[in-house]
Amino acid sequence: GAVVxxxxxxxxxxxxTSVKIECRSLxxxxxxxxxxxxxxxxxxxxMATSNxxxxxxxxxxxxxxxxxxxxxxxxxSTLTVTSAHPEDSSFYICSARRLLGDTQYFGPGTRLTVL
Amino acid sequence: DQQVKQNSPSLSVQEGRISILNCDYTNxxxxxxxxxxKYPAEGPTFLIxxxxxxxxxxxxxxxxxxxxxxxxxxxxxxxxxxGDSAVYFCAAFNAGGTSYGKLTFGQxxxxxxxx
Numbered sequence: 001g002a003v004v005x006x007x008x009x010x011x012x013x014x015x016x017t018s019v020k021i022e023c024r025s026l027x028x029x030x031x032x033x034x035x036x037x038x039x040x041x042x043x044x045x046x047m048a049t050s051n052x053x054x055x056x057x058x059x060x061x062x063x064x065x066x067x068x069x070x071x072x073x074x075x076x077s078t079l080t081v082t083s084a085h086p087e088d089s090s091f092y093i094c095s096a097r098r099l100l101g102d103t104q105y106f107g108p109g110t111r112l113t114v115l
Numbered sequence: 116d117q118q119v120k121q122n123s124p125s126l127s128v129q130e131g132r133i134s135i136l137n138c139d140y141t142n143x144x145x146x147x148x149x150x151x152x153k154y155p156a157e158g159p160t161f162l163i164x165x166x167x168x169x170x171x172x173x174x175x176x177x178x179x180x181x182x183x184x185x186x187x188x189x190x191x192x193x194x195x196x197x198g199d200s201a202v203y204f205c206a207a208f209n210a211g212g213t214s215y216g217k218l219t220f221g222q223x224x225x226x227x228x229x230x
Contacts, residue, residue, distance in 0.1 A: 004158070034218070043119075043204065043220040044159070093158050095218075103149070104218065106158030 002028050004096050006107035013084055014115055021079045021110045023094030029074035030096035034104060035067075038091045050077055084114040118142045119207050121221035128228050134192040136224050138205035141186065145207035145219070150179060150190045153202045153223070162203075163190070166210070195228045202226070 003026040013019050023033055032051050036044040048064075050056035050071035058064045066088075068080040077096075081088055091111055095104035120139045128134045136150075146167040151159035165172040165179045165188070172179050178191045192199055202225050206218040 006158075009156075036220075041124075041222075043117075043222045044218075046217060046219070049217060091156075095158070103161050103164065106151075106160070108158045109156065111156065 002096070002098065002105040004030075004094065004105045004107040006092075006094055006110050008110060009108060010111045010113075012113045012115065015085055016083055018080055018082045019084055019112060021081075021092055021094075021112075023077045023079070023096065023107050025075045025096040025098075025105070028096075028098050030077075030098060031074065032097045033071055033077040034095045034097075035069060035077075035079050036093045036095070038093060038109075044093060047079075081112065084112070086114045088112065089114045116141075117222070118145075119205060119219050119221040121203075121205060121224045123224050124222070125225040125227070128195045128226065130197055130228055130230050131194045134190075134195045134199065134226055134228065136190040136192075136203050136205075136226065138188045138190075138221050139186055140188075140207050142207070142209075142219070143186070144209045147208055147210045148179070148181060148188050149206045149218070150177075151204045151206060151220075152199075153204060155202075159204060192226075195226075197228045197230050200226055200228050 007022045035047045038044045047062045048056045048058045056069035071077040093109040095106045149164040150162040153159040163177045181188045202223045204223045205221045
């Protein structure tokens with residue numbers, strides 16, 4: 001099966017610091033990776049779509065300067081939350097897709113807590 | 116604007132009985148639908164999907180029904196097992212659109228199967 005990992009699984013940071021979350025496709029090459037966030041008892045909300053080697057496409061309302069996405073290779077995408085604030089505390093989940101038409105395989109998620 | 120809605124936040128079922136999870140959508144451009152299962156602090160796991168050219172898709176104990184005219188889909192689990200207890204999300208996207216693969220999720224339904 002297609003496996004997607006995320007690191008770290010949990011991070012606590014102080015307000016104003018930056019946090020990097022990694023998303024890796026372990027046994028396949030992902031042409032596209034997606035980043036979602038989930039607030040408690042709410043649905044997963046797509047933040048951005050990234051294709052390897054090109055700039056990410058952000059959803060309306062998502063600040064691209066705050067949530068920096070890099071998809072440098074076919075197996076790795078990173079999300080950096082810059083100058084994190086308590087309202088950025090959330091569960092961040094990535095997904096990866098091999099090819100157009102393939103299903104998305106989700107990572108286990110990263111719980112970010114900003115103090 | 117919630118384009119995919121799961122109006123039942125929770126569902127409780129006895130082991131061996133049928134679980135029926137419902138999902139409604141408003142965007143008529145959606146033509147591909149998926150169900151995901153999610154445990155706490157984990158990423159969603161793909162269960163089953165259906166395209167708009169079908170009205171039913173079956174995979175083992177899981178069957179998804181699609182009623183395009185009503186913009187409604189449902190997931191049937193028969194027989195339900197305690198291990199099925201999780202949060203179930205329906206998701207939809209427009210396979211023919213330029214943002215292929217961009218999933219819109221419902222809010223989720225917590226399924227509890229009692230022994």
